[in-house]
Amino acid sequence: MLLEQFRTQQPSLSERVYVILVGLFLGVLLLTNIITSKYITVGHLTLTAGAITYPFTFSLLDIISELYGKSSAKMVIWMGLLASLFMTFITYLANVIPIYDYSPVPQAAFQLVFGFTPGIVLGSMVAYLIAQFIDVYLFELTRRITKGKYLWLRNNISTLVGQLFDTAIFAGIAWVIWPLIGLTQGIEPISCHTWYQITINEYMFKVIFTFFNIPLVYIGVYLVKRYIKA
Amino acid sequence: MIVTQHPIAGMALPERIFMVLASIFITSLILTNIIAGKYFMFLGLPLSCSTLVYPFTFVVTDIVSEVYGIHRARLLVLAGFIVSIVVTILVWIANQLPIAPTSPIDTTTFGQLFGLFPGVVLGSMVGYLTAQFVDVQIFEYLRIVTKNKHLWIRNNLSTLTSQLIDTIIVVTIAWVIWPMIDGNPVTRPIGWQVWSKIVAGQYLFKGLLALLDTPLVYISTYLIGKWIGIRRS
Numbered sequence: 001m002l003l004e005q006f007r008t009q010q011p012s013l014s015e016r017v018y019v020i021l022v023g024l025f026l027g028v029l030l031l032t033n034i035i036t037s038k039y040i041t042v043g044h045l046t047l048t049a050g051a052i053t054y055p056f057t058f059s060l061l062d063i064i065s066e067l068y069g070k071s072s073a074k075m076v077i078w079m080g081l082l083a084s085l086f087m088t089f090i091t092y093l094a095n096v097i098p099i100y101d102y103s104p105v106p107q108a109a110f111q112l113v114f115g116f117t118p119g120i121v122l123g124s125m126v127a128y129l130i131a132q133f134i135d136v137y138l139f140e141l142t143r144r145i146t147k148g149k150y151l152w153l154r155n156n157i158s159t160l161v162g163q164l165f166d167t168a169i170f171a172g173i174a175w176v177i178w179p180l181i182g183l184t185q186g187i188e189p190i191s192c193h194t195w196y197q198i199t200i201n202e203y204m205f206k207v208i209f210t211f212f213n214i215p216l217v218y219i220g221v222y223l224v225k226r227y228i229k230a
Numbered sequence: 231m232i233v234t235q236h237p238i239a240g241m242a243l244p245e246r247i248f249m250v251l252a253s254i255f256i257t258s259l260i261l262t263n264i265i266a267g268k269y270f271m272f273l274g275l276p277l278s279c280s281t282l283v284y285p286f287t288f289v290v291t292d293i294v295s296e297v298y299g300i301h302r303a304r305l306l307v308l309a310g311f312i313v314s315i316v317v318t319i320l321v322w323i324a325n326q327l328p329i330a331p332t333s334p335i336d337t338t339t340f341g342q343l344f345g346l347f348p349g350v351v352l353g354s355m356v357g358y359l360t361a362q363f364v365d366v367q368i369f370e371y372l373r374i375v376t377k378n379k380h381l382w383i384r385n386n387l388s389t390l391t392s393q394l395i396d397t398i399i400v401v402t403i404a405w406v407i408w409p410m411i412d413g414n415p416v417t418r419p420i421g422w423q424v425w426s427k428i429v430a431g432q433y434l435f436k437g438l439l440a441l442l443d444t445p446l447v448y449i450s451t452y453l454i455g456k457w458i459g460i461r462r463s
Contacts, residue, residue, distance in 0.1 A: 007299030020309045022249065023256045027313040028320065030260050035324045038340050039333035046332065049324040075246065079253040086254075090261055094279040097270045102424040104405045105267030109342035112335055114265075175334055187334070194332040 014228045018068055021224075022076055025060045028053050029080050030087050033124075037116045037175070045201045055209045062217040067224060081125075088121045095184065108186065115187040119178025127169035135162035163206055168199045244458040248298055251290050252306055258286035259310045260317060266350045266404065267343060275431030276424070285439055292447040297454055311355070318351045325414075341416040349408025353400040361396035365389065389440075397433045401425060 011019075036050025057080075065073035091114040099107040138158040146154065172195060179189040190198070266280040287310075295303035325344050329337045368388040376384065406425065409417040420428070 008301075009299070010301050011305050016305055016308075019252055019305055020312055022252065023309040023313040024316060026253055026256045027260050027317045030257065030264075031317050031320055034264060035321065035340075035344070037333075037335045038324065038327075039330035040327040041330045042327075046330040049327060052324065052327070053320050075249060079249065083253055083257040086257055087261055090283055091265060094265045094268060094282060097268075097279065100269035100271050100276040102276070102420060102427075103267070103269040104346060104409075104420055105343055107268070109339040110268045112339045113343050116334065179334075190332065190334055197332065 012228075017224055017228050018064070018072070021060055021064050022079070025057055025064070025076055026080060026083050028060070029057050030083060032057065033084060033087065033117060033120050034091075034113065036120060037113065039198065045205065046197055047201055047205055048198065051202055051205050055213065059213055059216050059220060062213070063220045063224060066217070066221045084121045084124075088118050091117045092184070111184065111186040115184035116174065116178065118184065120174045122178065123170045123173030126173055127166045130169055131162040131166035134165050135159060138162070160207070164199075164203055167203045167206065171195055171199050171202070244298075247454060247458060248294070248302065251294055252309070255287055255290040255294075255306050256310060256313055258283040258290070259314065262287065263314065263317075263347065263350045263354070267346050269428065272431065272435070275434060276428050277431045277435055278428075281435055285443070288439070288443055289446055289450065292443070293450050293454060296447065296451045297458075314351050314355075318348050321347045338416050341414055345412060345414040345417040346404065346408065349404045349412065350400075352408065353403030356403060357396040357399035360399055361392040364395050365392035368392065390437075393436050394433055397429055397436065401429050401432065 032050040032054045035053070036048045038049040039046055040049050040052075041047075061073055061076060064076055095111050095114045099110075135158045138161055139154055142154040142157055175190045175198075176195055177189075178184075179187045261283045262280040265282070266278050268279040269276040270279065271277070272281075291303045291306055294306055321344050325341060329340075365388045368391055369384050372384040372387060402425070405428070406419045409419040
């Protein structure tokens, strides 16, 4: 088929759904980076506001991976990374520009919210990398100890421990180390106790969500498949 | 117009570039709405911080329309529309959730920034739709008046008028109407003095942008076309 024909052709339903899924992934990911500095109380748990939205990025990624293949999903991950970096750059720029006196949003509110953004993006990247390494290392270690048996045990232990490190490192960089470095003004680091509390609570939430994610992805894949008749 | 024989099956690179363009579009659109509330002074007039990223959305849809066809460009606009609505709902929920005492950001700060968000999204959608509608009406009216001659007058006059209406609607809904009706005590509507300045600043910027947009789209389209191997003669 010639490209000229491609240009005049309607995108298939499958392509349209793909673009919308990718768009939703990016939208939710960026939003998570921004709103996550508000801590909320759900029952007895103290969570970040991002904990409500962040899990959807995983569900969306799993659905994309299942329906459009692993290479598409990998491409989406890279896009998410680039989008986060782009957002960090733009919000940083917007934050340092001198404000107009009658601006609808005052500078104090703006810099408190976006002052955390670089730390959040940095924190999630560093935490992700370290957690992946710990995951792989622990998997190897337990494989030797169990002499190659009990795959499910190794799998679960390495993931659970990796996730704990991920959560702790992320919270540490985003809300303790980044405010202490002081590259963005107007933000205060959280106390050690708060750090500990948010890490444990977020971690519990993540573990619980992992179980909910499975039916969510199944339902999502089923619905999208039926819709695009793939 | 087109010479090349580009097999669609092997379109890995064009497809990937399309996804990159789509990602830039969505990212810029979301950022535009999120940072819209902060204004700075530009040539003596207040200008929204969203002008840092807003132009990307136009340039990208123009490039996509030129390289991949109008259907893909429309698909991007549709995706942007859906994502904006979903993000707005999530922001609204995040704003309503009870805050923890240890939170790094307090409720007032969060509300000042994100309380305005639904108004910004609503304003830009209403503004966009109205402007499109008005644009067509004025164009048609002028076509009859000028008896089908002077296309450039019709084209420019209709665009200039519809853009002014767009700007007025966005600024009014986002910074006046929404803060009045949202029931959020931390968001306040702006005064009419500020309103007029913001409208003037925003409108001037749009005019400037329209001038810069054309060469930018020409260059980008040429480069991408060359990269993915479309030759035009």
